[in-house]
Amino acid sequence: MATPETVHIGHGVPGAVQPSLLQGFPAATRPPGPPLAAHLPVARVQVETSLPHLDRPFDYSVPAELDQAAQAGVRVKVRFNGQELTGFIIERTTESDAGHTLVPLQKVISPVAVLTPAVRDLVNAVAARYAGTVNDVLRVAVPPRMARVEKDFLAAAVPEAAEAQRGTPTAGKTGQSTPGESGVVPGSSGEGGWAGYRNGPAFVRHLQEGGSPRAVFSPLQGYGQAAWPRLIAEAVAAVRASGRGALVVVPDYRDLDQLEQALLDVLPAPDIARLTADDGPTPRYRSFLRILAGSARVAIGTRSAAFAPVQDLGLVACWDDGNDLHIEQRSPYAHAREVLLLRADQEGTACLMAGHARSTELQRLVEAGWAMPVEAERALVRRTVPRVLNTADSFEQERDRLALVARLPGAAWRAAKEGLERGPVLVQVARAGYAPSLVCETCREPARCQSCRGPLAIGGASGSSAIPQCRWCSTPAPDWQCVHCSGRKLRKGATGVLRTAEELGRAFPGKAVITSSGDQVKAVVGTANALVVATIGAEPVAEAGYAAALLLDGDSLLRRENLRAGEDTVRRWFNAAALVRPASDGGLVVITATESVAVGALLRWDPAGYARRELELRMELQLPPAVRIASVTGPRTAVVHFTAAVEHQLEPSGVHLRTAGPAPVILTGSAAAQQGDDVRTLLFFPYGQAGAVTRVLRSTKAAAAAKRTEEPVQVRLDGVDVL
Numbered sequence: 001m002a003t004p005e006t007v008h009i010g011h012g013v014p015g016a017v018q019p020s021l022l023q024g025f026p027a028a029t030r031p032p033g034p035p036l037a038a039h040l041p042v043a044r045v046q047v048e049t050s051l052p053h054l055d056r057p058f059d060y061s062v063p064a065e066l067d068q069a070a071q072a073g074v075r076v077k078v079r080f081n082g083q084e085l086t087g088f089i090i091e092r093t094t095e096s097d098a099g100h101t102l103v104p105l106q107k108v109i110s111p112v113a114v115l116t117p118a119v120r121d122l123v124n125a126v127a128a129r130y131a132g133t134v135n136d137v138l139r140v141a142v143p144p145r146m147a148r149v150e151k152d153f154l155a156a157a158v159p160e161a162a163e164a165q166r167g168t169p170t171a172g173k174t175g176q177s178t179p180g181e182s183g184v185v186p187g188s189s190g191e192g193g194w195a196g197y198r199n200g201p202a203f204v205r206h207l208q209e210g211g212s213p214r215a216v217f218s219p220l221q222g223y224g225q226a227a228w229p230r231l232i233a234e235a236v237a238a239v240r241a242s243g244r245g246a247l248v249v250v251p252d253y254r255d256l257d258q259l260e261q262a263l264l265d266v267l268p269a270p271d272i273a274r275l276t277a278d279d280g281p282t283p284r285y286r287s288f289l290r291i292l293a294g295s296a297r298v299a300i301g302t303r304s305a306a307f308a309p310v311q312d313l314g315l316v317a318c319w320d321d322g323n324d325l326h327i328e329q330r331s332p333y334a335h336a337r338e339v340l341l342l343r344a345d346q347e348g349t350a351c352l353m354a355g356h357a358r359s360t361e362l363q364r365l366v367e368a369g370w371a372m373p374v375e376a377e378r379a380l381v382r383r384t385v386p387r388v389l390n391t392a393d394s395f396e397q398e399r400d401r402l403a404l405v406a407r408l409p410g411a412a413w414r415a416a417k418e419g420l421e422r423g424p425v426l427v428q429v430a431r432a433g434y435a436p437s438l439v440c441e442t443c444r445e446p447a448r449c450q451s452c453r454g455p456l457a458i459g460g461a462s463g464s465s466a467i468p469q470c471r472w473c474s475t476p477a478p479d480w481q482c483v484h485c486s487g488r489k490l491r492k493g494a495t496g497v498l499r500t501a502e503e504l505g506r507a508f509p510g511k512a513v514i515t516s517s518g519d520q521v522k523a524v525v526g527t528a529n530a531l532v533v534a535t536i537g538a539e540p541v542a543e544a545g546y547a548a549a550l551l552l553d554g555d556s557l558l559r560r561e562n563l564r565a566g567e568d569t570v571r572r573w574f575n576a577a578a579l580v581r582p583a584s585d586g587g588l589v590v591i592t593a594t595e596s597v598a599v600g601a602l603l604r605w606d607p608a609g610y611a612r613r614e615l616e617l618r619m620e621l622q623l624p625p626a627v628r629i630a631s632v633t634g635p636r637t638a639v640v641h642f643t644a645a646v647e648h649q650l651e652p653s654g655v656h657l658r659t660a661g662p663a664p665v666i667l668t669g670s671a672a673a674q675q676g677d678d679v680r681t682l683l684f685f686p687y688g689q690a691g692a693v694t695r696v697l698r699s700t701k702a703a704a705a706a707k708r709t710e711e712p713v714q715v716r717l718d719g720v721d722v723l
Contacts, residue, residue: 007325010130012042015050018494020226021135023190025154028430028698033581034063034064034103034104035063035064036061036062036063036064036065037062037063037064037067037070038064038067038103038565039067040062040092040093040094041061041062041094042060042062042092042094042096042102043061043062043070043076043089043091043092043093043105044058044060044061044089044090044091044092044093045057045058045059045076045078045088045089045105046058046134046135047062047078047080047086047087047088048085048086048087048135048138049080049085049135050133051705052698052702052705053131053213053702053703053705053706054459055127055133055134055135055702056687057090058078058080059096059098059102059105060078060103060105060220061101061102061103061105062092062104062105062106063104063105065470065702066108066127067105068111069111070089070092070105070106070108070501071092071111071113071114071419071581072089072091072092072113072115072117073088073089073092073114073115073117073120074088074089074108074109074110074111074113074114074115075087075088075108075109075110075114075145076088076089076106076107076108076109076482077105077106077107077402078103078105078106078665079103079106080534082245082607083310084106084170086109086223088114088115088138088142090120091621092492109145110145110150111154112150112153112289112330114142114145114276114288114292114309115141116139116292116309118309118313118346118347118708119141119142119307119309122140122141122307122339122342122343122346123137123141123307123334123688125340125342125346126332126334126338126339126342127332127693127696127706128691128695129334129342129690129694129699129717130332130334130340130694130717130718131332131424131630131694131697131701131715131717132331132332132698133168133327133331133332133473134336136331136332137332137334139330140304140305140307140328140334141304141307141329143275143281143284143285143288143304144281144285145285146281146282146285146286147468148282148342149197149282149285149286149289150289153286153293157293161572167275170193176178177424184331185622191228192232192234193226193230193231194230194231194235194374195224195693196376196377196380197217197219197374197375197376197377197380197381198373198374198375198376198377198646199215199372199373199374200217200374201330203215203235203372203374204234204235204238205238206350207235207238207239207242207315207350207500207688208238208239208241208242208544209242209315210242210243210244210314210352211350211413211619212344212348212349212351212352213227213345213350213351214344214351214352214365214371214372214374214548215351215352215354215372215373215374216353216354216362216363216365216366216371216372216373216374217351217353217354217355217370217374218354218355218356218358218373218374218375218608219231219354219356219376219506219578220356220376220380220381220384220385221384221547221579222541222575222578222579223541223542223543223544223576223578223579224544225480225690226384227258227262227690228319228354228356229255229258229259229261229263230265231261231354232248232259232262232317232319232352232354233259233262233263233265233267233583235315235317235352235690236248236263236266236267236298236315236317237266237267239314239315239350240271240297242296242314243312243453244297244312244313244314244315245297245298245299245310245311245312245313245315246297246298246310246313246314246315246316246317247299247300247305247308247310247313247315247316247317247343247373248297248298248299248300248301248316248317248318248319249300249301249303249305249306249316249317249319249326249336249340249462250300250301250302250318250319250320251302251319251320251323251325251326252302252323252325252524253276253302253496253523254521254541254699255319255320256274256276256300256302257303257523258270258541259299259300260274260495260567261485263298263300267298270295270296271296271301272296272298272300273287273288273291273296273298273299273308273697274287274299274300274301274305275287275288275291275300275301275302275304275305275308275329275514276302276304276305277302279306279389280300281466283636287299287676288308288309288333291308291309291311292309293720295610297309297310297311302325302336302430303325303326303327303328304328306336306339306340306343307339307500312342313343313347314341314349314350314402315349315350315351315352316343316344316349316350316351316352317351317352317353317354318336318337318340318341318353318354318356319336319354319355319597320355320356320571321335321336321355321359321361321362321567321576322355322357322359322536322567322571322614323337323571324720327720331714331716332716332717333716333717335718337353338666338718339576340438341365341669342396345622346364346568346657350468351371351374353371353403355571356571356575356577356578356656357571357574357575357607357611358407358608358610358611359571359572359611360611360614360615360618360625360627362609362611363612363614363615364615364625364626365609365626367615368610373608374444376435381605383580383582383584384581384582385577385578385587385605386548386549386577386580386581386582386583386587386589387587387588387589387591388496388577388587388588388591388602388603388605389415389588389589389590389591390590390595390599390603391411391590391591391592392447392592392593392594392595392599392602395657407551407621408503408507408552408592410591411590412550412590412592413474413507413554413579414590415548415590416504416508416531416548416550417508418548418588419547419586420511420529420530420531420547421507421546422529422586423527423529423542423544423545423546423547423581424525424526424527424528424530424531424532424542424546424547425530425531425532425546425547425549425550426530426532426534426542426546426548426549426552426576426579426580427504427531427532427533427534427549427550427551427552428534428535428536428539428549428551428552428553428572428576429495429496429497429517429533429535429536429552429553430502430535430536430552430553430556430557431495431535431553431556432496432497432498432499432517432518432535437455437456437457438455438457438458438468438490438491438492439458439490439491439492440482440485440487440491441487441489441490441491441498442482442485442487442489442629442640443482443484443485443487445482445484445485447468447477447480447482448483449470449472449475449477449492450471450475450477450480451470451473451475452470452472452473453473454470454471454472454595455471455472456468456469456470456471456480456490457469457470457471468480468490475482475701479673482485494682497514497515497517497534497535498517500533500552501513501533504531504533505531508531509530511530512528512529512530512531512693513530514530514531514532514540515532515533516532516533516534516535516536516538516539516540517533517534517535517538518535518538521538521540522534522538522540523540523541524540524541524542524543525541525542525543526542526543527542527543530544534607536557536572537572537575539575539576539579541579541598542579542652544581545579545580545585545587546579546580546581546587547580547581547586547587547588548580548587548588548589548590549576549577549579549580549589549590550565550592551573551576551577551589551590551591551592551593552595554569554573554591554594554599555593555594556573557569558593558594558596558598562721562723563623563624563723564665564720564723566597566598566614567610567611567614569598570598570601570602570607570610573598573602574602574693576589577589577602580699589602592621597613598610598659617641620685622658623684624718624723625718627685627686627687627721628684628685628686628687628690628693628723629682629683629685629717629718629719629721630682630683630685630686630693630697630715630716630717631680631681631682631683631713631714631715631716631717631722632680632681632683632713632714633665633678633679633680633713633716634678634679634711634712634713634714635677635678635679635710635711636662636677636679636713637710638681638704638710638712638713639680639681640662640681641710642701642704642713643659643662643681643683645700645704646693646696646697646700646704647659649696649699649700650692650693650696653692655685655692655693657683657685657693658684658685659681659682659683660681660682660684661679661680661681661682661683662679662680662681663679663680663681664677664679665678665679665680680722682722682723694717697715697717701713702717708721
């Protein structure tokens with residue numbers, strides 16, 4: 001095992017002590033050190049460092065005075081390469097293979113073992129899957145320490161420990177339970193809303209009996225008593241009835257609030273803990289400690305909650321796995337869905353992946369037999385979902401010759417007018433702002449900033465009177481002039497949510513218009529007859545469902561240059577349509593997009609069929625998720641050398657990568673103003689060879705970081721935005 005005195009060998013770490021210098025001291029003249037722990041005197045510490053070639057445990061000696069506190073999983077301070085760094089004790093051992101005197105631990109920051117063995121194994125598995133470093137994953141898995149919260153936690157634990165020694169039952173105080181004492185509301189763990197879904201009742205019964213089934217679930221409704229939060233809460237209640245814990249991950253705080261409310265209807269409040277950065281570091285760490293101690297057995301939260309240390313975990317669940325918010329924004333960019341799948345496999349738990357639409361990744365699990373589909377019977381579909389109308393079909397085109405060119409065709413206008421007589425009407429818009437893109441009125445060329453060549457837009461609520469400004473550098477352009485035709489007048493290239501709300505307000509005078517977008521996202525709306533204009537993903541939930549929904553800008557969503565444009569658009573359509581009342585109550589969804597497979601999936605309400613077809617095409621073309629993909633980005637020379645080194649190491653094992661590139665990286669947004677000459681190479685490889693490929697990627701990245709002969713490259717696996 002490596003130690004901090006030896007890390008410089010072959011790694012270029014300055015200032016480290018040579019092992020020969022330590023070994024050169026006679027035993028009688030070596031500097032005296034503190035007395036060591038009599039039992040397990042060696043601690044293996046994962047030191048927090050950003051260098052890939054130092055991503056491994058190092059051996060330290062345990063002073064006798066720290067013997068009791070320095071247990072596996074606690075935070076410590078150590079001396080490393082002349083610096084004082086923090087880390088986690090991975091384990092205690094009897095001896096080290098370093099062959100020289102070890103540096104002692106400096107301090108135990110806290111006696112609370114925040115890194116449990118199960119989470120530690122999960123962190124290692126996630127780092128291996130994404131060719132990342134353990135420290136990068138630990139940063140997400142264990143929240144920052146809040147000293148005051150920890151002090152209160154330790155003070156509360158002392159009387160409970162004393163009561164336990166006297167034999168006083170503490171299950172009611174800690175929340176720990178046996179199969180007969182879970183605290184579940186009577187009758188709450190039955191089949192409930194799962195009865196109309198094929199394989200649904202069997203899944204819930206299996207959970208309640210202590211089993212570990214795996215399912216891909218497609219609920220129909222997003223509001224009311226039959227909404228997805230209620231159904232997931234029933235599954236969690238079934239797991240708690242068996243005496244086990246549960247973990248549920250959702251995309252954002254709005255979904256989290258809905259889920260928490262549904263869980264409070266079937267479980268006692270102390271049994272639930274929420275983990276999300278939106279609540280702030282103190283409440284988050286307090287919830288983390290409650291879960292760690294077992295006083296809360298149900299953890300709910302956003303993506304980082306996938307690492308929650310739930311005791312006796314029985315179920316992991318994820319809602320709307322296709323949402324980009326499930327992807328960690330820092331290296332190694334792990335997806336919460338994959339983290340939960342790894343955890344279900346390692347801990348042998350039940351697994352529930354749910355969403356109104358179905359991602360191709362989940363369809364792959366279904367077709368491989370890893371999970372069973374839980375889908376609604378067609379009779380339930382007909383009773384529950386709204387009627388869907390496409391303004392681009394032949395019947396509507398005969399009635400309205402401008403249906404293909406108008407942004408709000410006649411059928412959509414009539415649906416909004418009639419729907420406003422019965423309740424709120426949802427209008428889904430693709431773009432935020434007022435006029436998110438502008439073009440020259442004369443030649444129709446995109447309007448560009450004279451400073452950085454970024455796109456001009458009008459994003460404020462002041463509307464057409466606002467001064468255009470660059471979306472990249474925010475430079476105003478009051479005296480803009482077209483470089484192609486010298487024109488000075490601008491017109492909208494696309495219409496944002498604010499402009500749409502303004503136009504609808506004039507079209508329906510006297511009706512309230514509510515907007516939900518950007519930093520003004522609304523979670524719920526009431527039952528008032530109002531127009532609710534929202535960007536994709538920001539649709540509020542209506543208490544009694546929407547009377548109608550207009551899905552605008554469908555063609556612009558489908559025409560994006562992205563492999564997942566169709567899949568993502570279908571997911572957004574289904575999420576919005578699920579908020580509308582059933583057809584029997586007059587619910588109507590109007591979609592303004594040309595005929596396509598994606599539109600047909602919504603018309604038939606068949607998300608599984610669309611996912612099946614999409615996966616078949618990906619398998620035929622050998623594109624993700626039929627295969628895995630790694631992107632290597634950086635300067636051309638560094639990328640070429642890195643790719644060649646990976647292929648050379650894989651050659652003896654018979655693994656042959658399919659490569660594409662190197663090709664220039666085309667950036668969008670503000671980063672494009674500073675983009676350099678970076679290139680990207682894509683590596684495609686099958687799942688059966690993924691273990692060997694990711695190991696080589698990690699080792700090659702570590703070796704390159706140690707040599708420091710070239711600029712670093714970024715290695716990212718399974719990125720959804722690289723194709």
